Amino acid sequence: MTTITQMASTSAIDIPHTNASVYRGKTIEQKANRSVQRIRDTKYRHVFATHSSTRTSCLSQDTESSPSFVGFRNLMILVLIISNLRLMMVNLQKYGVLICLSCHDYRRSDVITGLLLYLLVPAHLFVTYSIELAAAWQANRAYKRILKERERDDDTPAKYAAALRSFNSTWYIVAFFHSVNAVANLYIATRYVYYDIHHPGIGTLCELHAVIVFLKCASYALTNRDLRHAYLHPKQADPLPQLYKTCPYPLNINMKNLCYFWWAPTLVYQPVYPRTDKIRWPFVFRCLVELAGLSIVIWIASAQYAAPLLQNSLDKMLTLNFTSIAERVMKLSTISVFCWLCGFFALFQSALNALAEVMRFGDREFYGDWWNVSSIRTYWTTWNKPVTNFMRRHIYSPLVGRGCPPALAQILVFLFSGILHELLVGVPTHNIIGVAFAGMMFQIPMIALTDVIQKVKWIQGKVAGNMIFWVSFCLVGQPLAALLYFFAWQAKYGSVSKQFQESPAMNIFHRR
């Protein structure tokens, strides 16, 4: 018996796992061969101790090191792809192909009005320019008078006070003309879009164009006002940005400078912008290809998937069946977030970059990484930098500078932004129902909420804040707003607008 216990006391037979994944590089085959050799050298193959030590399961709570879960991320991506592919197949079986190149659902008069607006709206920018030209002429005269008086050593405080009074009274006149011009621009465009352009797509484009020109006019007027003040009060003035040195007031009030600002991808006027050295045409070409491709994708997604979905939702909205409305909103959310992401990339990355490249406009920060935001506040300051820059420079900063509390200034910015959103959505759909405005106002409590939540550590505040952002904005806010405006549209025009009824999509709904 002793011999056996002696035998057993020598080292355990260790047959390594032949798991191929643990071997790397050149030695895989060598190692495998060695492992096979070791098995062959062993006399007893049925006795080695498989269970040789105490170990925990890797998913147990008492395990030392948690395993990686990267595989589940891959599974998640696959499930997403497969479930959406399935929905596309179901959609195709149910409705057939709804995309139709030759079906127009817009009126001839819509296109003509739209083109006229497209040509006439920029005229207001030239009116702004004329006003500034007159103001610059007046300032030039005042400047020469000041210089002359300085030569005569008549540099008394009383004279300065008179100059300031003169500047202010001129500014009131200039500001009045600017306001009339800018408001007229917005009013005329809105009036024509609301009453004369039936098609919501064309209407949105016209209204967007008018709003952009409105903001550019405002920025041009306000910036030149400060520049003129600095020009006339060189002693009191704050230093101006280094960048503007190459084009001082009033030299910047010229046609070329205005036209650059007209086409530059920004809403904020600067006499001088950072510029690139040359136009990279291959870059422009790639951007345009992206833009075209994404536009087609969005068109297919909305015609084939979003349109039937919105139509299907109508009767559910009418019966006020909340479970069904929730179900429709959920289904709409995926397609809406998809279109939103495509649209964002097409507009803010491809289109603006192509335009900036052609204009040799240097600052391409049209957006930040808004998809990672943990606070809704950060979302609104990063997703649309051109508008954020405008709001910060021409509304927030002046308000705060005049003593307005920052919180109130932010609320006023959202109020202004809410009005613009309602103009952009309500006017082209001919339903100023205030949902877009209310949506913007709703951001204020959401900002307060996520500002607090993102700082809570024990619930992973950053992730929670990001989730709240996605839920509130892309998964609830957008599809719900789309449903409400679509419902309002249908309530006003029925499903019976003549052109729309003739489209194959409508035939299917009538057959249902």
Added chain:
Amino acid sequence: MTTITQMASTSAIDIPHTNASVYRGKTIEQKANRSVQRIRDTKYRHVFATHSSTRTSCLSQDTESSPSFVGFRNLMILVLIISNLRLMMVNLQKYGVLICLSCHDYRRSDVITGLLLYLLVPAHLFVTYSIELAAAWQANRAYKRILKERERDDDTPAKYAAALRSFNSTWYIVAFFHSVNAVANLYIATRYVYYDIHHPGIGTLCELHAVIVFLKCASYALTNRDLRHAYLHPKQADPLPQLYKTCPYPLNINMKNLCYFWWAPTLVYQPVYPRTDKIRWPFVFRCLVELAGLSIVIWIASAQYAAPLLQNSLDKMLTLNFTSIAERVMKLSTISVFCWLCGFFALFQSALNALAEVMRFGDREFYGDWWNVSSIRTYWTTWNKPVTNFMRRHIYSPLVGRGCPPALAQILVFLFSGILHELLVGVPTHNIIGVAFAGMMFQIPMIALTDVIQKVKWIQGKVAGNMIFWVSFCLVGQPLAALLYFFAWQAKYGSVSKQFQESPAMNIFHRR
């Protein structure tokens, strides 16, 4: 004019972004206050250079540093949750509640046969024990004879050869009885399950129990064969594992040792196992709660979601409409992978850990992190360690040890595993159609494929391999196999098995 250019040459006005997210900790308010103060100290608020430098968009290809995309991961999780919640709502609207506590769809005789099998199958383990007891008695006698001959210094090679011959002839007899016993176990269980147990669930449990006892019998016989050989040939023998020292052959052939192996969560016999010091009853309790909870979840998921889906797919299978079959398989894949994950956790984490804790069984490595595998080979060696350990110790190693090429040995292991899979799926569903077997055989080319792919660097081989694993196994293999066996079941029994028809689920399908 000079004064202005001098002015402009001083430093640019820098109004910082009031973006709250860039401020951290206590100083948030201080910094915000300072920023407000700076705005108020500035005279001109409409002129600061928003565009002060050349910057790229963060999604452009020419950007220096790519932004994080963690927000899109969160969006993906949300879309997954929302789309599945939506499917649950649609299912509930379409079918109502299909879960029913009082509806039995199994026969009384099924339960009785099942219980009888549950009690009788372990008897084969005791037959194995009896055979080993006899063999140990015979070995003990032989050992004493050897000792006596050694005392008489009659230690010649001829004597040893005789002893080996005697050992081998005894082993042939022992092996014959073991084989008869083990095959009889499998045959009896399979016969009763196939002919007498209609309900596939009860049938699967019985068949699984029989297969486990079959493997335990085989491991007990084979391990003790090697231990006996080492006992009788102390000079030629390889050293035995250190762990077995406390219980040398033939002391391990006793009732208590066998009963421990009977209940231990392993298929591999060792005279001694690593043990824990005490039973942590709270741990056992938590495992049992998990097991119960997950069982309920799986039951709900299969009754409410999988069963109607499988029923819906029947007519699509009949018409051989491949697009529709693909659509059904895709829809089934999500629910099937969900049930699979729940079932895996319930069985391999909760149930086996609870059993191991009660048995004070130390080695809890019942599975590895198979969800991260980049090769299908690794999947099969990590997801089910008890079976892998059995295969490695009692099939692969002996085959390789006897000179069989490793690749052939692996194929033989899959062949054996394929037969067991077909037994476990085909027999309880009364359709030995070979899909499970073919599925296992199909793993061999898949292993060869992913072994190559995971090493390809330029397509991120690891991720690609993991994706192939998920697609082939959980998203195609499983739902397709489930559909085929369900279809074969329905083809054999129609949708008209009496009990099933009476269940509320069936009424809905008949109403359709």
